[in-house]
Amino acid sequence: MTSTKIFTLSEIHQRTSRGECLVIHRNKVYDVAPFVRMHPGGEQMIKQRAGQDITRTLESAPHRHSANAYRWLEQYYIGDLRGENHTQGQSLRKRETRSEDHYDPLSYELKCKTVDPKNDLVDWSKPLLWQVGHLKERYDEWVHQPVDRPIRLFYSDFVEACSKTAWYMVPLVWIPVIFFLCWRGSNLLSQDYNLYSSEFSAPVYRFLFPCCFVMGMFTWSFLEYSIHRFVFHMTPPANNYYLIAVHFMLHGQHHKSPYDDSRLVFPPVPASMVAGLFYGLLWFMLPEGIAVSLFVGGLTGYLIYDLVHYYLHYGSPHKGTYLYDMKAYHVKHHFEHQKSGFGITSKFWDYPFSTLIPEETFDEQQ
16 A cells, blocks of 8 residues: 655745645645646636645635535545645645535545545446446536546457547538538528429529528527437436437536546547438428538538537636636536536527526636
8 A cells, every 4th residue: 555645835935936826725735737728717817826725715705616526526636735834824824715605525536426436336448338327316426526547448459449439520621511512501502593483482692691591500500409418418318328328428428527628529430420410301391502502501501619618628718808807607507507508609598598506706716
């Protein structure tokens, strides 16, 4: 059994002066360098606190962090701090924070289980897709306790490879398709033809293309919200092994491992199948020119969604920008408000459907 490493303040300061990113929380030392780019408040929020005790920052209003945030922090634990004054400081922090809205940050150990893959409910050395259905009523709580590690879904290496993709494959595949369909839709709408039937006709002109394109993007924004809320965040019956497995494959694995960069965008192969279904439906219902124009607008909206979603997890937007706000909003969805905040590229549909995450300050202390 390995003994716990003991750090001194001077050792921590020496290591941070060399560029390492160590922080102290409750007399424990954490190496949070892997999390720097993921932090919703931006890289500087962590870097400027390197070598410091962040206990008050994490536990005091208005920057109180969720139970899952503390659980996530435990993954970066590397040892304990040796010092004479920290026990007294901890007691003082306990008295101060208890007076704020009856909030007791010291209770987070009771709510958060330490990340320990060796003693988890599943065997991380094997594909998880075939295990999660056995969790039954424990699945919903387990899947919303995020960890920072890659997930394997399938036994087959080929199928596993098809379930992953690098972010840059999405624009490489879909941008040429979008340009072609824009050309196709614009040309079709530049011709006069019967809009409805030979008995009832009306001319259709090129200027309708941008209108259809924008309408397609708007329609996608609603689909983005609806799919995320009603499909990805359905609660599968605890006694249905297969529905739990399907939910985990569609979206549960993303909430369990939100920073697995190989699973942050939709692989082109299954995406093309879904896109084909939508295109076929539009082609069946509408004249080809309008169908193509609506579809390519929706496809562009999807492309923007996938790239924005990746950036919200791995990008580091500047404070005060739109993407900074959306990154903080999306991280709140993952770590604390899994039943709200379903908008990815915008909060537009969260307003009318009353699923907006309450406005809260995200670790903005400078």
